[in-house]
Amino acid sequence: MTVKDAGREHDAPMVTVTVVYHSVHGHTRVLAEHIAAGARLVPGAEVHLVGLRPEDVTAGRWHDADVLELLERSDAMVMGCPTLMGSVSAVFKAFMEAAFTPFATQAWKDKLAGGFTMSASQSGDKLLVLEQLAVFATQLGMQWIGVGDMPGNNWSGGDRDDLNRLGSWLGLMSQSHADQGPEHAGSRGDRITAERYGERIARLAQRWVNGVPYRTPRMTEHQARELSASLRQRDDAPAVPAAPAGA
Numbered sequence: 001m002t003v004k005d006a007g008r009e010h011d012a013p014m015v016t017v018t019v020v021y022h023s024v025h026g027h028t029r030v031l032a033e034h035i036a037a038g039a040r041l042v043p044g045a046e047v048h049l050v051g052l053r054p055e056d057v058t059a060g061r062w063h064d065a066d067v068l069e070l071l072e073r074s075d076a077m078v079m080g081c082p083t084l085m086g087s088v089s090a091v092f093k094a095f096m097e098a099a100f101t102p103f104a105t106q107a108w109k110d111k112l113a114g115g116f117t118m119s120a121s122q123s124g125d126k127l128l129v130l131e132q133l134a135v136f137a138t139q140l141g142m143q144w145i146g147v148g149d150m151p152g153n154n155w156s157g158g159d160r161d162d163l164n165r166l167g168s169w170l171g172l173m174s175q176s177h178a179d180q181g182p183e184h185a186g187s188r189g190d191r192i193t194a195e196r197y198g199e200r201i202a203r204l205a206q207r208w209v210n211g212v213p214y215r216t217p218r219m220t221e222h223q224a225r226e227l228s229a230s231l232r233q234r235d236d237a238p239a240v241p242a243a244p245a246g247a
C-alpha cells in the first residue's frame with residue numbers, strides 16, 4: 001500500500017523517501033506514520049508509506065512488484081517492524097529475503113537507509129532487530145543513518161515522554177504497553193523522536209542526492225533535557241495521525 005504525497009508545491013529539488021514497515025496490531029504503523037510526517041517537513045521530499053501485507057507472502061517468499069519498483073526509485077528507505085521473539089517479524093524477514101535481486105545487482109547501493117522497531121518490553125531485545133536491519137541495509141550497499149538525538153529519561157528528572165527515552169542510536173526504538181492498543185502506541189516523546197528521525201533522513205537525502213546545504217543541528221545533553229522538558233509542556237505536540245486508508 002502506498003500513499004503518495006499530493007499537492008505540495010516547492011522549489012526544492014525532489015528526493016524520494018519511502019517508509020516500508022510491517023505491523024501486526026498497528027503500533028509499529030504509528031511510528032511509521034510519524035517518521036513519514038517528519039520526512040514531509042523537508043521541502044522537495046516525496047514521501048511514501050508502504051505497509052507490507054502478510055497476503056503478499058507465498059510459500060515464505062514476499063512479492064509485490066509495485067513496492068519493489070517504488071523502492072528501486074527511492075533515494076532513502078526507512079524500514080521497520082515489531083520485535084517478535086527478539087527478531088524481525090516473519091513478514092519483514094520474508095521481504096528482506098525477497099531483496100535478493102537488488103542484492104545481486106547492487107540496485108539499492110548508496111541509497112540511504114534507517115530502521116525502527118516497536119516492542120512491549122523496555123528492552124525486549126530490540127537492539128537485535130536494529131542490527132538485523134542495519135546488516136541487511138549494508139549487505140545491499142546502502143548508507144545507514146542512525147538517530148541523531150541525545151538520550152532521554154536517563155537522569156532523576158527524566159520522563160517517559162523525553163526525546164529518545166530508550167537511548168537508541170543505531171535506529172529508532174519505541175515501546176508500547178502490552179495491554180494498550182495502537183492509539184497509545186509508544187510515548188509522545190517516541191512519536192516526536194520518530195518525526196525528528198524522518199526529517200533527519202529526508203534532509204540527509206537532500207544533501208546526499210542533490211547537494212542541498214544542511215547545517216547539522218547539534219546540542220549538548222543539557223540542551224536536550226531542556227528541549228524534552230519544553231516539549232512536555234506543549235499542547236500542540238504531535239498527536240497520533242490518522243491511519244491512511246488501506247495501510
Ligand SMILES: Cc1cc2nc3c(=O)[nH]c(=O)nc-3n(C[C@H](O)[C@H](O)[C@H](O)COP(=O)(O)O)c2cc1C
Pocket residue numbers: 022023024025026027028029081082083084085086087118119120121122123124125176178
Ligand atoms: C509473537 C510475539 C512475540 C513478541 N516478542 C516480543 C519480544 O521479543 N520483545 C518484546 O519486548 N515484545 C515482544 N512482543 C510484543 C510486541 O513487540 C508488541 O506488542 C508490539 O507493540 C507489536 O507491534 P505491532 O502492533 O506493530 O504489531 C511480542 C509479541 C508477539 C505477539
